[in-house]
Amino acid sequence: MRLMAIAGVLVALGSAGAARAQDARMGEQVFHRCAVCHEIGPGAANRQGPVLNELFGRIAGTEPGFRFSDAMVAAGQGGLIWTPETVASFIASPRHFDPATRMIFPGLSNQADIADVIAYLETFTTAEGAELKLGHALLTTYCASCHAVEKTGESPHPQAPPFRELHLRYPVEELTEALVEGLVSGHPDMPEFEFEPDQAEAIVRYLEALE
Ligand code: HEC
Ligand code: HEC
Numbered sequence: 001m002r003l004m005a006i007a008g009v010l011v012a013l014g015s016a017g018a019a020r021a022q023d024a025r026m027g028e029q030v031f032h033r034c035a036v037c038h039e040i041g042p043g044a045a046n047r048q049g050p051v052l053n054e055l056f057g058r059i060a061g062t063e064p065g066f067r068f069s070d071a072m073v074a075a076g077q078g079g080l081i082w083t084p085e086t087v088a089s090f091i092a093s094p095r096h097f098d099p100a101t102r103m104i105f106p107g108l109s110n111q112a113d114i115a116d117v118i119a120y121l122e123t124f125t126t127a128e129g130a131e132l133k134l135g136h137a138l139l140t141t142y143c144a145s146c147h148a149v150e151k152t153g154e155s156p157h158p159q160a161p162p163f164r165e166l167h168l169r170y171p172v173e174e175l176t177e178a179l180v181e182g183l184v185s186g187h188p189d190m191p192e193f194e195f196e197p198d199q200a201e202a203i204v205r206y207l208e209a210l211e
Pocket of ligand 1: 031035038058059061062068069070071072082091101104
């Protein structure tokens, strides 16, 4: 379920056409209601709410320098990644989405307003940045309990290679197919994974960026 929700993110980002630009302009108006607490754009900073630049692909509750509720941090640790779909259900009714959130906002009831404001938010996430973040978010969520997923640090599982060393063994793009068709390591400790093609792309882009 969660994987299905994430799958849409890059497709949605790639579909920016004239209609989206129109939606984004409408969304700028809707955003006035968010701007009471949130800043976005060049020079934006955390206020009562976290800065919303580079939102898509971000793990919930991880924006540096902002004190999130325990609930939002826990949601991120549980695998909540911001995509157009997850942001839509959050802003439709924050309290319903997570009763313990500190975002005290009744929600947007109009579906067109939700779509428009998301189109506006998307203009502040670069496609490349979103892809790297999605790759990072997926590896953090599904692999970091065993593998080191950052540029430094040891793997929690002593036999799991740090991901930054994978490229020493083979070109990491060779993993793309395996990530989609089912990644099995032959090691009994490692679960089998299957990702959507765009998720596999994002994971490989992130692994390449680690080199
Ligand atoms: C009254 C202030 C307020 C308003 C209005 C508000 N927010 Fe928030 N928002 C917050 C706070 C506070 C948080 C942190 C929530 C937490 O930690 O539980 C937050 C969190 C978020 C997050 C999660 C960010 C992250 O990095 O995890 C998103 C996305 C978001 N808001 C979008 C919006 C949008 C879009 C609107 C307008 C439709 C909006 N918010 C209106 C205060 C607000
Ligand atoms: C429960 C622990 C665990 C988790 C979670 C896990 N792995 Fe592993 N992984 C291992 C272990 C242990 C090995 C070493 C296997 C071996 O040496 O044969 C391994 C090996 C690998 C290898 C092969 C490295 C080589 O020798 O070429 C790859 C690639 C890999 N993991 C990717 C992933 C990815 C991607 C994820 C998340 C989607 C993941 N793993 C999640 C434990 C884990």
